[in-house]
Amino acid sequence: MHPILFYGVPEGCSFGAIVALEWSGLPYQLCRIDMPAVVSSEAYRRINAVAETPSLRTAEGRQVNQSMAILHHIGAHSPGSGLVPPQGTxxxxxxxxxxxxxxxxxxxxxxxxxxxxxxxxxxxxxxxxxxxxxxxxxxxxxxxxxxxxxxxxxxxxxxxxxxxxxxxxxxxxxxxxxxxxxxxxxxxxxxxxxxAEPAVHFAHAVEHGEAARSTGAFIGHVALRDVLESTTTMA
CATH class of the missing domain: 1.20.1050.10 (Glutathione S-transferase Yfyf (Class Pi); Chain A, domain 2)
Known part of the structure; x- marks a missing residue:
């Protein structure tokens, strides 16, 4: 199972988490959440109870919300990327x-x-x-x-x-x-x-629904419906 980042459009602050995932080298998927219609829906509240993006479904199936927590999670799982400096320094x-x-x-x-x-x-x-x-x-x-x-x-x-x-x-x-x-x-x-960073170009293209070439390990998009169905199946 790969991490899934639920990102908000248009102009969501989840943009930064996409860039961080690209820099991390971790395999990941994306789930596009339109704002305000989908992000405030009961379906998405099953992912994030406070109806906000970004949200990260980890490789273990746990949910991590809030940008700071998500960025720290990405950094902790890609220590060689330099995204987050070593603790205690x-x-x-x-x-x-x-x-x-x-x-x-x-x-x-x-x-x-x-x-x-x-x-x-x-x-x-x-x-x-x-x-x-x-x-x-x-x-x-x-x-x-x-x-x-x-x-x-x-x-x-x-x-x-x-x-x-x-x-x-x-x-x-x-x-x-x-x-x-x-x-x-x-x-x-x-x-x-x-x-000038390729990861930034990629995140911008993804947000605008344009053809985008990942410089990281992006696997592809997954629909919210499919994530919820798989969650129900595993429960």
Whole structure:
């Protein structure tokens, strides 16, 4: 049995988990979950009770939810990939610090913009939330620019799962047209470096339903219905 990543489209933060799986070299499958229709369905709640993506069905058949937990799981099962530094090292502490910032402050800064768009707000409410979102997004970019410093990658001198996760969220500033990333030179350089990664090209193509060539060990897609049927059969 191979791991199955349930990823949300469009513009899901599960993008980073796809990139991490490509970098890991682990064999895996993908299950496409349309948002908001399928992700909020009773069928998908059998996979993830809180109706969120990403979610990972492990090779042992266990379910792992939340991006941070999924990225740590992938790293632990591919120790040679460098996705997660060894526990107890300064690199591991740095990695967790950056990943936690991305998963909380960086992710949350876009919430006002998503809320305004998804709820079709207009007038004063829309302007207020948009202004709040732009302020928060610029602030976290400035903070992350300082955290990055002169390092080529977020966790130091080697790419990690934190960089994969960053790429999945950073593109939201383009989607919402918040800022010019060139105002943050270190982050802009990181973003351009990641854009050139074959795994990033693959994740982008997969999200858009385009023909994609894996540079990892992607086995193929599986339908949610088939996953649920196989789960029932094994029970």
């Amino acid at each position: 300064p690199g591991f502490d740095r990695f967790n610090e950056v990943l936690a910032f991305l998963n909380t402050d960086f992710f949350e800064s876009f919430s006002p913009l998503w809320y305004a768009m998804e709820h079709g707000l207009e007038g004063g409410e829309q302007r207020t939330l948009t202004a709040m979102g732009h302020h928060k997004v610029r602030k976290v970019h400035a903070d992350l620019e300082n955290m990055l410093g002169s390092n080529p990658w977020l966790a130091g001198t080697q790419r990690s799962a934190a960089d994969a996760y960053f790429m999945g969220i950073a593109r939201w500033s383009d989607f919402h047209q918040v800022l010019d990333r060139r105002d943050f030179p270190a982050l802009h350089a990181l973003h351009e470096r990641l854009k």
